[in-house]
Amino acid sequence: MLEIHNLCVHYGDATAVRDLSLTLGDGEILTLVGPTGCGKTSVLRTVAGLIQPAAGEIRIGKLRIDSKRNVPPEKRHVGLVFQDFALFPHLNVEDNIAFRLKDRAPAERWLKQLGLEQHRHAMPDTLSGGQKQRVALARALAHAPALLLLDEPLASLDAALKAQLRWEIRQALKAAGVPAIWVTHDQTEALSVGDRMGIMCDGRLEQIDEPDACFRKPASRFVAHFLGDAAFLPGELGSTHVHTALGDAPIGDVAHSPDTRVDVLVRPDDLSVTAANDGNGHIEWSRYEGETRLYGVRLNSGAQLRVRTNHEHQLDDGAAVDTRICAGHALALFEPERPTGSA
Amino acid sequence: MLEIHNLCVHYGDATAVRDLSLTLGDGEILTLVGPTGCGKTSVLRTVAGLIQPAAGEIRIGKLRIDSKRNVPPEKRHVGLVFQDFALFPHLNVEDNIAFRLKDRAPAERWLKQLGLEQHRHAMPDTLSGGQKQRVALARALAHAPALLLLDEPLASLDAALKAQLRWEIRQALKAAGVPAIWVTHDQTEALSVGDRMGIMCDGRLEQIDEPDACFRKPASRFVAHFLGDAAFLPGELGSTHVHTALGDAPIGDVAHSPDTRVDVLVRPDDLSVTAANDGNGHIEWSRYEGETRLYGVRLNSGAQLRVRTNHEHQLDDGAAVDTRICAGHALALFEPERPTGSA
Amino acid sequence: MTRQPWSYVPAALIAAAALAPVLVLVYMSIGADLLFDGRTFEIVLNTVLLAVLTVTGAVLIGVPLAVVTTYADLPFRRVWVALLAAPLAIPSYLGAFAFFAAFGPGGEIETLTGIATPRAEGLIGASLVMTLYTYPFVLVSTRAALQSLDANVVDAARTLGLTLPAAMFRIVLPRAANGIAAGALLVALYTLSDFATPAIMHLDTFTRMIYVDYHAFGLDSAALMSLQLLALVVIVLFFESRIRVRRERPGRVLQLPLSRAVNSTAFALAGVVVLAAIVLPVAVFGAWLVREGVVGFEPRYALNSAYAALLAALGAVIVALPVAYAASAGWFGRLCERITYLGFGIPGIVMGTALLYLGLRLPLLYQTLALLVLAYILRFLPLAVGAVRSSTERVENNLVGAARSLGATPGEVFRRVSLPLILPGIVAAAALVFLEAMRELPATLLLRPTGFDTLATYLWRVYEAGHLGRGAVPALALVLVSGVALVLMLSGEARRRRLTAG
Amino acid sequence: ADAGPQAESADDLPPLVGELSVYLGRGEGGLYDDIVTAIRKRNPELELNIRRAPSAALANTLIAEAKAGVRRADLFWSIDASSLGAVAAEGVSQPIPDSIQRQIKPDFRYKEWAAISGRLRTLPYNPTRLNADRIPDDVMAFADTDLKIGWAPAYGAFQSFITAMRLLEGEQRTKQWLLGVKKQAKSFAGELGVVMAVARGEVDLGFANHYYTLRLKQGKPDANVKLALTNDDAGSLVNSSGVLLLDNKPLARNFLRYLLSQEVQSYLAREAYEIPMAPGVALPEGLPNAIHPPSLDLTQLSDLKPTLDLLRETRVL
Numbered sequence A, B: 001m002l003e004i005h006n007l008c009v010h011y012g013d014a015t016a017v018r019d020l021s022l023t024l025g026d027g028e029i030l031t032l033v034g035p036t037g038c039g040k041t042s043v044l045r046t047v048a049g050l051i052q053p054a055a056g057e058i059r060i061g062k063l064r065i066d067s068k069r070n071v072p073p074e075k076r077h078v079g080l081v082f083q084d085f086a087l088f089p090h091l092n093v094e095d096n097i098a099f100r101l102k103d104r105a106p107a108e109r110w111l112k113q114l115g116l117e118q119h120r121h122a123m124p125d126t127l128s129g130g131q132k133q134r135v136a137l138a139r140a141l142a143h144a145p146a147l148l149l150l151d152e153p154l155a156s157l158d159a160a161l162k163a164q165l166r167w168e169i170r171q172a173l174k175a176a177g178v179p180a181i182w183v184t185h186d187q188t189e190a191l192s193v194g195d196r197m198g199i200m201c202d203g204r205l206e207q208i209d210e211p212d213a214c215f216r217k218p219a220s221r222f223v224a225h226f227l228g229d230a231a232f233l234p235g236e237l238g239s240t241h242v243h244t245a246l247g248d249a250p251i252g253d254v255a256h257s258p259d260t261r262v263d264v265l266v267r268p269d270d271l272s273v274t275a276a277n278d279g280n281g282h283i284e285w286s287r288y289e290g291e292t293r294l295y296g297v298r299l300n301s302g303a304q305l306r307v308r309t310n311h312e313h314q315l316d317d318g319a320a321v322d323t324r325i326c327a328g329h330a331l332a333l334f335e336p337e338r339p340t341g342s343a
Numbered sequence C: 001m002t003r004q005p006w007s008y009v010p011a012a013l014i015a016a017a018a019l020a021p022v023l024v025l026v027y028m029s030i031g032a033d034l035l036f037d038g039r040t041f042e043i044v045l046n047t048v049l050l051a052v053l054t055v056t057g058a059v060l061i062g063v064p065l066a067v068v069t070t071y072a073d074l075p076f077r078r079v080w081v082a083l084l085a086a087p088l089a090i091p092s093y094l095g096a097f098a099f100f101a102a103f104g105p106g107g108e109i110e111t112l113t114g115i116a117t118p119r120a121e122g123l124i125g126a127s128l129v130m131t132l133y134t135y136p137f138v139l140v141s142t143r144a145a146l147q148s149l150d151a152n153v154v155d156a157a158r159t160l161g162l163t164l165p166a167a168m169f170r171i172v173l174p175r176a177a178n179g180i181a182a183g184a185l186l187v188a189l190y191t192l193s194d195f196a197t198p199a200i201m202h203l204d205t206f207t208r209m210i211y212v213d214y215h216a217f218g219l220d221s222a223a224l225m226s227l228q229l230l231a232l233v234v235i236v237l238f239f240e241s242r243i244r245v246r247r248e249r250p251g252r253v254l255q256l257p258l259s260r261a262v263n264s265t266a267f268a269l270a271g272v273v274v275l276a277a278i279v280l281p282v283a284v285f286g287a288w289l290v291r292e293g294v295v296g297f298e299p300r301y302a303l304n305s306a307y308a309a310l311l312a313a314l315g316a317v318i319v320a321l322p323v324a325y326a327a328s329a330g331w332f333g334r335l336c337e338r339i340t341y342l343g344f345g346i347p348g349i350v351m352g353t354a355l356l357y358l359g360l361r362l363p364l365l366y367q368t369l370a371l372l373v374l375a376y377i378l379r380f381l382p383l384a385v386g387a388v389r390s391s392t393e394r395v396e397n398n399l400v401g402a403a404r405s406l407g408a409t410p411g412e413v414f415r416r417v418s419l420p421l422i423l424p425g426i427v428a429a430a431a432l433v434f435l436e437a438m439r440e441l442p443a444t445l446l447l448r449p450t451g452f453d454t455l456a457t458y459l460w461r462v463y464e465a466g467h468l469g470r471g472a473v474p475a476l477a478l479v480l481v482s483g484v485a486l487v488l489m490l491s492g493e494a495r496r497r498r499l500t501a502g
Numbered sequence D: 001a002d003a004g005p006q007a008e009s010a011d012d013l014p015p016l017v018g019e020l021s022v023y024l025g026r027g028e029g030g031l032y033d034d035i036v037t038a039i040r041k042r043n044p045e046l047e048l049n050i051r052r053a054p055s056a057a058l059a060n061t062l063i064a065e066a067k068a069g070v071r072r073a074d075l076f077w078s079i080d081a082s083s084l085g086a087v088a089a090e091g092v093s094q095p096i097p098d099s100i101q102r103q104i105k106p107d108f109r110y111k112e113w114a115a116i117s118g119r120l121r122t123l124p125y126n127p128t129r130l131n132a133d134r135i136p137d138d139v140m141a142f143a144d145t146d147l148k149i150g151w152a153p154a155y156g157a158f159q160s161f162i163t164a165m166r167l168l169e170g171e172q173r174t175k176q177w178l179l180g181v182k183k184q185a186k187s188f189a190g191e192l193g194v195v196m197a198v199a200r201g202e203v204d205l206g207f208a209n210h211y212y213t214l215r216l217k218q219g220k221p222d223a224n225v226k227l228a229l230t231n232d233d234a235g236s237l238v239n240s241s242g243v244l245l246l247d248n249k250p251l252a253r254n255f256l257r258y259l260l261s262q263e264v265q266s267y268l269a270r271e272a273y274e275i276p277m278a279p280g281v282a283l284p285e286g287l288p289n290a291i292h293p294p295s296l297d298l299t300q301l302s303d304l305k306p307t308l309d310l311l312r313e314t315r316v317l
Ligand SMILES: Nc1ncnc2c1ncn2[C@@H]1O[C@H](COP(=O)(O)OP(=O)(O)OP(=O)(O)O)[C@@H](O)[C@H]1O
Pocket: A011, A014, A015, A016, A034, A035, A036, A037, A038, A039, A040, A041, A042, A043, A185
């Protein structure tokens, strides 16, 4: 459906996207995450035809776009849901959704499907954020795009609404069989909603893979950090396990030469704490998170780790604890970092 | 420090805040959550003096404000961090922070403390969202407010940055000993960052208490739903436990008459699923969330429940499972809902 | 991103058209001796002083009134705005003459009330009158700028301990600098190019020298002096272009509950201004009307005026659109925009003559309404460009992108999305051009079709004949017709407010 | 009861038929409209297109038209001789036929244009401040008086006055005169302003065309202003409005004859206080009796450039 090869996007002298390639299958949903300013929006705007690429090629169905050949946005059949919704302020909800439709039936269908019926005649500036978001989505879907691009569609909604809409949108897309690229700054959203996910950094695609592969086998330390709390424990490879100061962990079927020094990626839920006077550290702080509780543990070695437990678990600040790796699955391994500084 | 008694706020004919009372101790941080349009911002703006209350009284230190007596915002020493930052677009970072300071030392201190030194001369519109947020915070803190109000300060930042800033701000507030009301739409934020939290609904305060009390003993079904996935299982009270179709759960020291019919609040992490051909339901869908996995389980009785497990746990859609209550702590009990409909 | 914006081509063409009269001036000035002696210096000094004082006065009156009419909880806000913008409808020579006739020993005020008043004349008199008839430029453009500011920033300043008046100075006005400067620019150009007011007030300015030469058949030296004046215009344009505040996303609209004292001060200021700029001349003309009666006025003059001004207004906004778009697109567009401002700074009679030379090259157009309208468009384009630009800058790129990604062609996007959104700005632009075209005289006299009389030319006829009382009716008609234009402009503003209110 | 030639009566003139374009350059006098209206009324088949603008602007227009080879006007009717002279210098004028010349007072006959009405330079003075016998009858003497004088140096009629002085007395004397008067002079924008200032007693005496005073007196009979004249010098110059023919067709000539008719001429004298140029028409009321204008080719008044240079050099302008 969509193929991007070696895309570069410039603004004047500044480069926003560098050498980015990806493909999107029919009906597939790809989520795109990355820190502010990494170029996510620029990718979407280029695919939609609002920016001309500086280099590389984009294929949308039979269309080919490169730095020389442009296809104007209106010929691409690419829907774009803007982060700020970009509703037409002078048109009411109904007219926004049916903007270019001769036959209003699809507008009616999405209006109903997204629960906007009683707001049909409302003007955009009287809607709440969540409602605006649905109008923007309905508008894009009613125009039957061959491909849908969503730019942080759920930012600034409250978590309950967010969780609900996230799934409504996914289901709507799947039902309509429309492939989509979905930009988000919410890692949970990216992990749960995408068939695959891409992580961008500084204009480049760091990794693109299925969500749990990205989470469990991040391609880089950057990805590991970006997708959740991450700590790296020095360890030594054994034949089936890696040995660390906090215990052993399975390594899965990685090809490796034994006795290699590695850094092991541990996340807060890969660790456990138990109260123990002769343990290897103590609780520095704890944060209540509802269903879970996060502890900051200072190891006797001086390193700090975060450990997530069930919220029933309760330890006071300063309590002596023993921290252990408790992961049942293989942990990701990284080359040890070279000490930084002058060579 | 701050006392609000029976506050009402109107916009023309519309009522935004109804009969709201709360107090804030010295150095205390209160988080305020609630659905869009419930009146959170209105409370903050009224306390800051940007709106005159329609009824009720506000006391800030020695100042008293009511519908007749106004104290202009500049006399209240109340800092307000706006959701959209409201940085002065024509001043650079440094000048924004030191806006009204004769002695620039506090500006310098917060500039350093919040890691903004290398952006000192940048203009606001060249900053990323996270940086803007820190400038807004530094500006408010540098002016040494007696009370700080934060209106969704972290909305639309990416999760990694959000988690980091959340704690930086909390620490800065505690270090400065400034009490604060912190509005957020992120339940996790509200639960983890506040000494106490208030949940608003439709202009009213539904509950105000310590975060885990709100989470574990919600004052209403609304609060229960708002703070996370919630399901209500019908049960019958025993002497120490409540009996439900999914097993027993402890009830803590609730005064009760035995054999009373109740609804038990269960959250996804209070439940467990195990593969079992003769179990009480099957998996309808699963969502990967990074560290955890959420299952939608359809019970044979027809009810649907959500169950959160560690991400290592993996069951396919359609798998027959057995779902059980696995909570070690007391679950909250509610009066059974009366069937709705005509009497 | 390397494509040139589409608007560059039409903008370049329009800039070329705007430059054409200047080139004609260069051609006309060939052979004239450059005159520059101590006297010229004195006159340049007078001119500059008049411009500086007028701009200062217009800013001092226009900006506070803009703040009050934009933010304050004024009763009858729209009526006030209409009244305060109305001086734009009164030709400044009428205002100047009314002032000259009303003040001083033996003036109308003394005749009617017996109160002795000082004469209105010289630099002070001229600056005063010019200020009264040009401050609406500042008022209108400042209001446009203020309406797009985010009110949260003011609230933020107040929570940091700044009082409201201080917040206005430190937070609001610096951000509205663009709008204030745009208005001040128009005031400066108008002042530099106006002849009648300084002449009536006995102030020797550049335009007066130019007029004298013109009337002495020294077209070449009149043209050369106009080019020298143009140097001043270029300097003004340069300084104005240096004032550029970053664009902001419009936010919540600020509403200020004003204290009674501030409110009454605002009312008093507005009242004094309206009294001086409108009531006084109307009263003076009214007094003459009573003495002389209505003779010789035909309603056709009002129709002619309105018709020509309407065509000019329509033409000007159509032409202003690409220029406004180009000006937001890049330096080349800004250059084109600057060039279109040149015409506004050249005295009307010289500009009229230059256009006459151009018109004579197009015999088909010569002495037709079309040429007159074209002259109005070239002369008043800056008014339209400024107003249109402030509205196009508010149509966010994303809206255009959204419409195009829904399959709309650029033409359709313009028609269905941009146009409805910038319509208020377009209407305001059209109204400004309409008002100016209604009161324009020198070019109208030179370029109109033979026998085509307008309110302004009729006013000139009776004024020249000394039958000032007969001027009362056309003057009132001018104010009335212009009032309709103002009402239009304001209803556009109400719409704009609704569309952009956060 | 007459002594010499008489103006034609409009009744004796052939009816005007056809289309005629007139550039009517005028600085004052809405009364020309009444004349135009009357001619139109009398000649229903005349299609008269009138273009009104300041004389100098129309002269400049005609010059530009001449350069571009465009001709839109059949007739240029101007309030002052300098504009007529400037256009005539372009060589576009048709000679005035002898038959018409004969209808004009002999002192005012020119080849390129026909004089229609005259305006007299006068000295309006305030009788409450100044006795008539203190007013010199030689304009050049004003440089040496201590009178407070009002003038309007930017005004066309004043510049024609100075041009006449220049032509009659020479550059040097004119310069001296300007420098002398300047010390006691107050400047006004126009000559109506000068007369009003005299009446208000702001100045003792002014230089202005005669009809401003007469008109002021018409509106305000008790106004404190009277007229004085000098003798045979620029101070009592009679300048003339006139018509320049751009087309040779009989219609244009006949129109001109109407302007010189008894009816029009006496109307101008009566209502506009202008001095009739046709012989045998009564002078306007209120004029001083003995008028002794200098003799001067009014066409030369278009030579304004040296006058401006002089005015600027002496910093009068
Ligand atoms: N119109 C523009 N002109 C110049 N630079 C721009 C422009 N738009 C974006 N950039 C720059 O390009 C880079 C990528 O911007 P982009 O908007 O694609 O980031 P993003 O990943 O969408 O960020 P965010 O999460 O903040 O939306 C940034 O460094 C940004 O400053």
